[in-house]
Amino acid sequence: MTRIICHVDANAIPLVDVPGTVYVHLYGSQPVRAGTGSIGNQARDALMRLGAAPRTAAVDLLSIALAVTAADTFIRRADADDSWARDIELHVPLIRPQQWKPFTNDLERMLGFLTGDMWRLELKDGGQRAPTRLDIKDRRAQANISKVDFVSLFSGGLDSGIATLAAMSAGERPLLVSHAYRGDATYQDAVAKLLPAKPERLIVNVHPQIDTEHEDSMRARSFIFLALGVLAADTVSEFKGKMIDLRVPENGLIALNPPLTRRRIGSLSTRTTHPHYLSKFQQIINRVDLRANIINPFEAMTKGEMAKNMVAVPGFESFASATVSCGKWKRKKQQCGRCVPCLIRRSSLYAANVDDKTEYTFPDLHAVLADEENRDDLLSMMTAITRAQNNNLSRWVAQSGPMPEDIARRNVLEDVVRRGLAEVAAFLRDTGLKV
Structure with missing residues (x-):
């Protein structure tokens, strides 16, 4: 202690x-x-x-x-x-x-x-x-x-x-x-x-x-x-x-x-x-x-759905690129492009058909996948996509912590996980990766 x-x-x-x-x-x-x-x-x-x-x-x-x-x-x-x-x-x-x-x-x-x-x-x-x-x-x-x-x-x-x-x-x-x-x-x-x-x-x-x-x-x-x-x-x-x-x-x-x-x-x-x-x-x-x-007004939305709602706003592409999502940004003051938050960010902008102008340190995910020392987050995301397709989603999501007692709200939250992972899967597949 x-x-x-x-x-x-x-x-x-x-x-x-x-x-x-x-x-x-x-x-x-x-x-x-x-x-x-x-x-x-x-x-x-x-x-x-x-x-x-x-x-x-x-x-x-x-x-x-x-x-x-x-x-x-x-x-x-x-x-x-x-x-x-x-x-x-x-x-x-x-x-x-x-x-x-x-x-x-x-x-x-x-x-x-x-x-x-x-x-x-x-x-x-x-x-x-x-x-x-x-x-x-x-x-x-x-x-x-x-x-x-x-x-x-x-x-x-x-x-x-x-x-x-x-x-x-x-x-x-x-x-x-x-x-x-x-x-x-x-x-x-x-x-x-x-x-x-x-x-x-x-x-x-x-x-x-x-x-x-x-x-x-x-x-x-x-x-x-x-x-x-x-x-x-x-x-x-x-x-x-x-x-x-x-x-x-x-x-x-x-x-x-x-x-x-x-x-x-x-x-x-x-x-x-x-x-x-x-x-x-x-x-x-x-x-x-x-x-x-205290409220989270976007708990029932994926990141891509949030971005889609903003595409008609003038200058949104530049605005989105100015934001920082990277979990490793503090190290080099540049978004890596390969951590879990970066992968979800890139997938969301792709889902919204937004030109992602962000400068990533590792934009090529094929190169990331080939890098045995630095591909852990990408592999984990690919594993999760497969897991969501083949396993009980309710039991898996509950592993992150207690879910709401209200069944309707719980179903909504579980579904947003399914849709969020589907956004990432679509981005990775269209990038040429097998998921």
């Missing part, structure tokens, strides 16, 4: 390390000393960017999410007993820990589903206070929430790009929330500039820092993303006096993300927007009276 102990007050961090314990300066700009970590300095600033004071529960949720992100980043999976599932004890300072303690077990189970780790949360006093109206007044607001109809997560990917373009083309006014690690803001800004009008935005890089090797699997990344979205949606809801939607735009195939092969069962397949995870997140925020209605 590794213990992560977070402090808002840098002076509270001990001067000497304790074996098996990492101290983290929450909302700190940098670690207070060697061997410690820091995270969230920009997040403190973000609390005052909306022009209205966020509520304490929303700030406490953000503090929990920052601490989870620190643990997910600073504890290496390679050091776990099985080189994957970690045993994490996380101490988080909150303003009102008593409000969250009844739901600690729910948070731990939800995080376990999301990351595949064992989580133990210790919620304590001493958290980051919510800014006052005077704090907000003394800072120039960057977002005008009086002009906002809904809040949406905006990654700069094809799905969130299509969702935003469609909404704004229909006259809706979003507040776009972006969690931007180093380098992400560049392409997110490029996509935002291609929208019909300038949207209201909240952009945060939580910037985890430590002087040891980082874990880069990032299975908890959607937790901080959703927490920022909930904070924004709750603040807008309070300002407007009505519940505001927090949209989490993701096509149904990626949202469910059934394991392509037996090796990917469980947390080895990401669950960042899985319906079960979003449902559990909604239940928790409801219990602490945070006002945000």
